[in-house]
Amino acid sequence: MKKLLSASAFAVISTGALAQEVARTLPESVGRVAPALEAFSNDALFEGVWASESLSMRDRALVTFAALMTRHEVESLATYVELALDSGVTAAELSETVTHLAFYTGWGNATAAAEAMAPVYTKRGIAVGSLPAAKTDLLPLDEEAEAAREELVSRLYGNVSMGVVDTTRELLFLDLWRRPDLMPRDRSLVTVAALIASGQPEQMTFHLNRAMDNGLTQEEAGAALSHLAFYAGWPKVFSALPVAKQVFENRDQ
Amino acid sequence: MKKLLSASAFAVISTGALAQEVARTLPESVGRVAPALEAFSNDALFEGVWASESLSMRDRALVTFAALMTRHEVESLATYVELALDSGVTAAELSETVTHLAFYTGWGNATAAAEAMAPVYTKRGIAVGSLPAAKTDLLPLDEEAEAAREELVSRLYGNVSMGVVDTTRELLFLDLWRRPDLMPRDRSLVTVAALIASGQPEQMTFHLNRAMDNGLTQEEAGAALSHLAFYAGWPKVFSALPVAKQVFENRDQ
C-alpha cells in the first residue's frame, strides 16, 4: 500500500508543466516536414489522449516507456525516462521495469534502456544505492497458483526444453515477479504493453487476467489499449482487441 | 486523376540515373565482408526486381520507404527519402505517408522518419508552406461503407475500449484517409506494406481489398509482395501470401 501511494505522491511537477513535457516529446522536425502529423500530435495525442483521466498520467508514462523499449526506439528513450520520472514513476520502479522487460522483450532492449537511463539518473543524482538491490525480500508466493502454472508448463513443454521450464520457474515466477519494488499490477501492465507492442496478442490472455487480478480495472485496460494505438500502431491494438474482449467477458461471468 | 498523373510526371531524373541511385543504397561495407550479398544485391535486387515493370519505380520506392520506416531502420531512411523523391513520389505524398504510418505503425516510427526527412527537405528547398497543411479540404466520404465499418467495430469492441472505437472513427476514417494529398490507392499500398513488414498478415484482408477497390491491380499487389520479400524478409511475405490468395480469390468470384 505504501508503494502504491508513493507511486502517485512523488509526482513533483505540476499538471501544466507535465503537459508541456509531453508535448516536448515531439521533435521539432515533425512540424517542418509533416504539419498534419504535428497537429494530430498536439490536438489528439497530447491534449486529448494524455490528458484523459481514464488512465493516470503516471500509468500512461509507464506504458509508453514499456512500448518504446520493446520497440527498441532507443533514440527517444531518454526523453521518456524523464517523462516517467516526472509523472510519478519512481526511479526504483523504472529500474525494475527495465529488469522485468529484459525477460519479457529481450536482453538487448533492456541494456539499451539502461544506456538511455544512466545519464538521466546521474543528472538527477539517483545513486545506485537507492535502487532495488539484486537480493531483496520477496513478496509472498501464491503457492497454489504457481504449482498449477508449473504443472501445466512442465507437462506441455518439459520434453521440448527443460531449460525453458526451469528458468521460467526459478527466474521469473519464484524471483522476478516477487520483487517488491514494482507492484504486481504494474509488472502485469508493462508486460501487457510489451506484448501488444511486439505483436504478440497470443500471449496476452494470461497476463491481462493477471493484471486485473492484481488491480488493473477494465476501464484502465481499455484506456491503455487506446493509448498504445498511437505508440504501437492501430493494427497492433486491433489484433489485441479480440483477446481483451474475451478476457473481459470471461471475467464477467 | 491530376494527382495520379503528377505522381509519375515529376520523376526528374533519368531511368539510368535512378538505377545508379538504387544501387547506391548498398553500403560499401557489404562488398568487404559479404561479397555474395553484394552480388545478390546487384544482380537480383537492383538490376532484377527494381527494374521489373510489374510495379513502377515510383511505387517500389514508396513501398520500400514504408517497409523500412515500419521496421525502424532509421539509419538508412534518409537514403530512401532521396530515392522516393527522385522516383516521382512528391514531397507532399511523402509527408502524408509519414503522417499516415504514424497511425499504422506507431508514432515513434513517424517521428524518426521526420528526423531523417527534415535535412533532405531543407537541402532540396522544400518549404513547409508547400506541404499539405493540417487543415485541408477532405475527399468525399463513402458514408455507407463508413457506417458499416463503424457499426461493426463499435458492436465488437465498444465495451472493450470506447477510446479505440472513437479515435478510429474520428481520426482515421473521417479525417486521415480523406486527406487529399496521398491518394486512397497509395494510402492502402503503404498500409499493406507496413502490415507485411511488421508481420501482421491477420490485419491485411481489409486493407488489401481496399487497395484494390481504389485501383491497385492484382499484378501490382503480387509484384509488391515479391519486392517486399527482399526488404522485410521472405518469411514475412510467405505469411502474407495465403491472405493475398484469399483476397484475390474472393474478388474473382
Place this chain on the structure above:
Amino acid sequence: MKKLLSASAFAVISTGALAQEVARTLPESVGRVAPALEAFSNDALFEGVWASESLSMRDRALVTFAALMTRHEVESLATYVELALDSGVTAAELSETVTHLAFYTGWGNATAAAEAMAPVYTKRGIAVGSLPAAKTDLLPLDEEAEAAREELVSRLYGNVSMGVVDTTRELLFLDLWRRPDLMPRDRSLVTVAALIASGQPEQMTFHLNRAMDNGLTQEEAGAALSHLAFYAGWPKVFSALPVAKQVFENRDQ
C-alpha cells in the same frame, strides 16, 4: 565434415577468456541503473546459460548474433561479431550468415550487420579475398525434395505472386542454401533463430525439421530455445514451444 570440424577447432581463445568476453557484452550502465538486471545477467545468463554444455559456445554465439541482427539491435552487433569469431564461428561462416539472413530477415538487417562487421574484419586482418566469393561450387541439390517444395509453392501461390515463386526457387533453394561455406545445419539453425526472434513461429515447422534433418539434435534445439528466451524475450519462445513440440513428436513417430 571438414567444415564441421573447423567450426569448433578454430576457437582460438580459452574457455575462461571466452566467459569473460561474454560478460563484457553487458554495458557498464546496467549496474548503475538496474543492479538486479546485472545480477541476473551474471548469475543466470553468463555463468548459467552460456556455460551450459547442452549447446556449444560456438552455436550460442551464432544463434545470438542471428537473433540480434534480426531484431536490428545495431548498436551491439560489433560486440557479438567479436564474440562469434572468438567462439569458433569462422569469418566465412559469419559472412554467409549475414547473406543468408538478408533473405530471411530483410536486406536492411544485413546491410546494418555488414556495417558493424567491417571494422572488426579490418582490425583482424580478414581480407575480402579470404571470404566466400559470389560464385562458388554449390553443394549437391536434393532434386526430389526441391521438386516437391517447388510444386507445392507454385501450386499454392503461382497465381498470387509469380515473382515470389521464381525468386524463392532461383535465389534461395537453387543457390543460397547450397553455398558451401555455411553448413545446411547452421543455415537452418540461424533461420530458426531468426524466425523465433521475429515472432514468426508459423514459419518454423519447415525450417526446424530441415535443421534436424541436417544434424541439429533435439537437445540442441531445446537448448537454443532456452538460450533465445533471454535474447528474444520469453513470450517469443513460448509462442515457439508448441511448434517445436509438434515437430519433435512428429519426428518421433
